[in-house]
Amino acid sequence: MNNKMNVRMMTSKDSLIFEGCQIVFLCFVWYGVSAAGNVIVKELLNDFPFPLTVTLVQLFSVWILSIPLLHFWKVPAPEYLYQNRIYYLKVIIPLAIGKFLAQLSSHVSLWKVPVSYAHTVKATMPLFTVILSRLILREKQSLSVYFSLLPIIIGVIIATVTEISFNMVGLISALLSTFGFSLQNIYSKKSLKDISIHHFALLALLAKISWCLFVPFWFFYDGIDIYYNTKYHSYGPAKKIFLYLFIDGLLNFLHNVVAFTMISLVSPLSYSIANSTKRIVVICISLLILRNPVTNTNVIGMSLALFGVFYYNKAKYDQRRAQQKEHIIPLVRSEPSLNTLNLGTIKFTHPDTDLISRHHPSYHTSRPFYNGSIPNYASKTYKNI
Template identity: 30%
Template sequence: MESRVLSGTTALRGLPLLHRRLSATETPRVITFPSSTRAISEGGNLVSGRQLSPAILLDTKRRTLKPCLSAASSPAEGSDSAGIAKVGFLEKYPAITTGFFFFMWYFLNVIFNILNKKIYNYFPYPYFVSVIHLFVGVVYCLASWTVGLPKRAPMDGKQLKLLIPVAVCHALGHVTSNVSFAAVAVSFTHTIKALEPFFNAAASQFILGQQIPLSLWLSLAPVVLGVSMASLTELSFNWLGFISAMISNISFTYRSIYSKKAMTNMDSTNLYAYISIIALIVCIPPALILEGPKLLEHGFSDAIAKVGLTKLVTDLFWVGMFYHLYNQVATNTLERVAPLTHAVGNVLKRVFVIGFSIIIFGNRISTQTGIGTAIAIAGVAMYSFIKAKIEEEKRVRIVMTQH
């Protein structure tokens, strides 16, 4: 059986059809499903923000559809006189909603990168700024839980044990990314971070024991070549920025590994909130130890003398908000689309960030750096397309086997 996305009026395959003889006064009704139901990258389905395995959707013995009201019954609120539910504009054109999510993801990410780098120009304390990013996000999540948007999902000891490794890797990757952003040009950091698929493939092959096809390894060759070319002639190159970006790649690779072990039915908004809280706790001690004395001695006073207290506080607040919002929108966006679209989105996002950072900050790059960056991005695109197709074929085989 084919793996499908449940949207609009798409029928549920594998569920028995309910037949009932209609009277002369009755009109056939149409069963519709909310447009929020979308396929997600792990092969399950997202139903109102929750992940369900394919086996649940194919279990037809324990689940039946409730019969619809007849036309003779009183029409529900939001229905027309014929008794058929009205379809909203966004439900009728789901591509517009998905496109809006992609736009907001890119927009928020670009604004975050630009504001983040501007802060480092007068306040070069990446560990403290990383804490601010997470702190603002946590306050936002707590406020959202307080008003019930969304309702806080319960957390038990077993789930917490699974999420702690994910959050620790998230914290380490986030801090080292910021150390790199503070040390070198934004475009160069993102070029180095283009190597992340290489580390993912290596971890899958040598740590998880998964066999990686030769085609995937070959697609990574341009990534390594492009990053090497860009690094050799990058004008802002220094070892702190380079090594920090590489550590970030390794940290996010392990985050992906632990995330697979920590799969949960909790919705993505609550999941990211809990990860942010744990990551904040992890980031505070190194920030106090490594930068605390400097901040108290002259860090805050120097920044206030340069830009003023009001600008310092507002910049830190907004960079934290943009960081949280772009990550949250990215998570929501990637849940709405298929793996191949996910891959395209990630590649285009990196291109947008690199391009806008060069324009905004006027960074001079050599011809070789530009060519190397282009080759690296092209390699990431090839890798993403090939991997997405492999994952799609694997999902189809799993669904057919379960059926």
């Protein structure tokens, strides 16, 4: 039995190491795909200023490319949604509309302002998350969490005041995009919990509904302008734009798949930290490749906002630890007269077979179940670290 337990512990340890390597690899892919996607979108919108078209191409790419992905992963169909049309109308369709509007606002902001500034403004996501969680979920935050929002707000204000390529439409679009994605994250997690739908299935469903709802508007808005603009009729510019749209659609699909996979592998706090690090990578790479001009004060504002995001994540972690202790301590205090358990006395009073048969009936045997200590990693995954 001891050998079996040793094998089980080694297997758990190997599984944890493999999962850690998998997460590190996914982070590198996530950062690279996100940075490349933002640079491609910026270059595309400079030559092809139609953010609605870019948004619809991305949604269509996610929808179509998700079909083989769902078959490969053998993801079951969300039967509950097909049976409950009220939930479909009340939650899924508003989520799809929100996803489209948030994505469209993000593209408008990238069109109007530099990538570095757009992502600095998007660092305000913790602010929107705190406000929306208070209004929707009635969640209260600790004082340190509220205090951590100050450097984010001050940093964004400094970056805004000193931004050389400032544009009011770009600022408002970036804020609307951040608000939309914060709202979408809250309701997406609620949907995943309520109807037990696979995250890939939800991603494909939202992309399909968004595209079907808004593609008619494209014909009357972007479609007419593109048709009558002779600049895009020649082979050279049209080829470049189609190539950029294809690459952008593929990168956006990969970004969504990796992001949803990260959500399923790690805790919300770890995901927030990884997402904050990704924002830094995107800003740095965009500054190196696109070379948009920035001032020292502008860099200080960006750094302060990003520092505030990390401080927010640390404050949220401390708050969760404190809440866990509050749940544990009352149980301990309620039994002050508990005597210290003596393992020898227990074994003398109750033989090993009696103890095992009560608590582990599937391992009923005449030998002790396990006489050592199980390391911490044997019962942990990165989901609860």
